Amino acid sequence: MDHDNVLRTKLDQLECHFTWALKKDDVDLNRLDEQLKLDVERKENLTQTYNALAYVKFLQGFQEEALSNLMTSLKLYKECHEEEFNKSLIITYGNLAWINYHMKSYTECESYLQKVLKINESMSSESSSVPEVLGEKGWTFRRFSYKYYEKSKECFKKALDLEPEVGRWNAGYAIPLYRTEYGEFTIENSPVIKQLRRAIETNPDNDVLKVLLALRLVTYKSYEEAERLVEQALERSPDHPRVLRYAGRFFSNKGRVDQGIALLRNALELSPNSSFIHHQLALCYKKKKIELLQEGNHRARAHEVQLIRDKIIDHLEMATKHATGFISAMSDLALHYGEENDVSRAEEMFQVTFQTAKENKDNLHVVHFHYAEFQLYSKRDEVLAIKHYMECLKMNPGSYEGKRSVYKLKNIAEKRINKNTQVGKAYGILGFIHKEKGEKRQAIECYEKALRYGDNDEYLTNLCALKLSI
Template sequence: MSEMSSIQDSLQMKLDQLECHFTWDIKKDDVDLPNLLSRLKEQDELDLGREEGAARAQCSLGYVKFLLGLEDEALEHLLRSETLIKENLSENCEKTLIVTYGNLAWINYHMKNYTKCESYLMKLQKITETYPTESSSIPEVLGEKGWAYLKFSRKYYAKAAEVFQKAVELDPENSEWNAGYAITLYRTEDGTVDSPAIKQLRRAIEINPDDDVLRVLLGLKLMLCSKMLKNESEKLVETALNGSPEHPHVMRYVGIFFRDQGSVDSAIEMLNKASEISPNSCFIHHQLAMCYKTKKINLTRENRNKIEIDKARDKSIYHLEMATSQKASFIIAMSELALQYGEKRYLQKAEELFDLTFKTATEKNEHLQVVHLNYAQFQQYCNRCEDSAIEHYKTCLTMGPNTKEGTRSAWKLVKIAKGRIKCDPNDWKGHEILGLLYNIKGNIFNDSEGYADTLANDENGEFLNNLGELLSQ
């Protein structure tokens, strides 16, 4: 074995034991790197007055640039992170440097700067001698790890929640870790009034009353949980908007709140303002697209003229195209865009995009249920192919009967079955659909009658109506 090879092996053993982005099992294939790069740059700009957040953004940017093969730029970002920490975070500075030093050791190793790599390893050794606790149990390291998992991919949300929870247990009063834990739970829990997500949001706001992003997230979560909490929700959102009227994250969530409350035009106005600050945000473009879709639906129900309806649809398509151009694997937006292409009668374009969306969703194992639902609607309303629509609604339903998509598919199937049986009481496809729904949702009656007996005695359509009401809940 050559001397150089021996040095490399020795360094590799030490590097593998570090706590940093390079050892946290963040897989390149799990990350939408261009979109993440854009979001981290936005975070860096937003955190100019918060050195800790800016240092974290620079540290993550360094790893992203490494994944993109830009090692020199990666080194620049990591050195910038080190400088920010040293200049502005005198308290617990060494602990905060652990992740950045780990990344610097790794990047120098990959650049074959073995002397520099060894230098950072020695700095880390000195820190660990000062703080004999394992790095994996230091709150500052756990917090940085949690933020990395939260930022890099939704696939790591469960890991983020676990790491943030441990960080909060070790350092209960730290606003950064409490906020990270709250945001993670917000994204992963449906939530009830006493859910961990709502409790943690309240706790994080209690520790940092100036965090208006958390305040508006709590308002959104409370509104979803119970209409009885409407007054508190509105007050939280109003306070957040008054406190941070130009913060793009506050504005985007307030826009969602307005849309959920039926104030679509107010939502569009708010999201457009947010878009002026963050023009490359795929999140904002997607939310604007959904607002214009809602507006299109409302105009259709009001029997407004076709020009207004088409204009709303075109606006929605524009923002979906912007969202998918910013994030190439934005599966939900791709699926919605394909459906709206279908409504626009761009049928071939829609089919091609659906093919790509199915492929992407299957490869990433994400949002496949949403794609089946939208493709079913495309087949039913755009292609007028009911049999194909039924199959995709059934697939969507069986993938998750109690999800929002599963329930919508069930409701669509009920309507199709009722229509078929109304035309022909012996229609086998209609009966097959109801049998599937009955088996999945269970017996909705108090007695023990089976599906066949229930249907045979359903002269007034009570079974179908009750089933439809059940599945629409």
């Protein structure tokens, strides 16, 4: 085995960003770059932030910048610690070994490999079981992509099992748990509420955790405690972008949309390139638009509605500009182009969004839902709308869009039945909804009704399959 292969074998055994199977296609590197730079500006988790930023620069092809960021990470660490061979440096030294290998600086690469080896020799366990390594690995997975949330949870849980009282691991575990827990729980047995409370207990100065707990408490109608937590977080951290943006979402969800917009605008001043904040502002203005339309007298309010629609489009365009591949923002933007009667632009945007969502395997059900809305309201094509609502429901029945698709499909079906128009197809739609929800007997009943109104091979096939499965 030649020298290069021996070196590569040693590198593959390291615990660092280069060996954690972080795929370039799973993340919007520009967006992550901006998020990490925001952490640098706010001095949050600086050593691990520079480590992650270095790997992003490597993926972008900027090896010199990657090396510079790693040296900054090392410098920051040494300013805070006297020990040169502390286990916290396993990841930084590992990354330095890898980047020097890619830059063909083999002597430097071997030097950093020796430093990792010296740290490993001083420990009683494998580096993959070191809490500091597990913690940074979990933080990196959480930062890089929602696709890695389960891996992030797993890392923080292992770190917690080893050091249950450490605040960093409690906070680290709470956040991916918050992102992934959507089961049927009560306020008493919800794992994420329990973990967020524990995380706040061990991190009393972390106001982001308080606002996240408030957002989850609202789903259980615990409004008083939730609002108290948000007010406390805003009082303590009035200029923290994440506190402001989550608080803005909190008040918007409570129906206090103007208060939510004001907070999000403050957050935007601190993070003008945040695609998340632009998207949240667009969602707030959408609520204002819907409220105005529900009040009636559309002609008198047309100018006001148009001004709000302009703001929605502006913020969605900024969200998609600062985060390429932001599927929900892209499809919502296409839908609003349709509202503006710019049908060709909307169609073009939808096709790009469909392609991006398929390539990235990301939120395709959201695109189907918005495209169904576009077909129904902008193009008046109910047949195509039904097709795409069904696709959305099949892909993700438990999502907001999946549930809205059920609502829209039921509306279409019930209107047809009430008007005695295309009744067979209406019962076919209802049969499809029951089938997707696992309600086999109700589905059979609807498909049998559909068949009474005329032969349809699709209904017959579904009916036979359902009867055989019971």
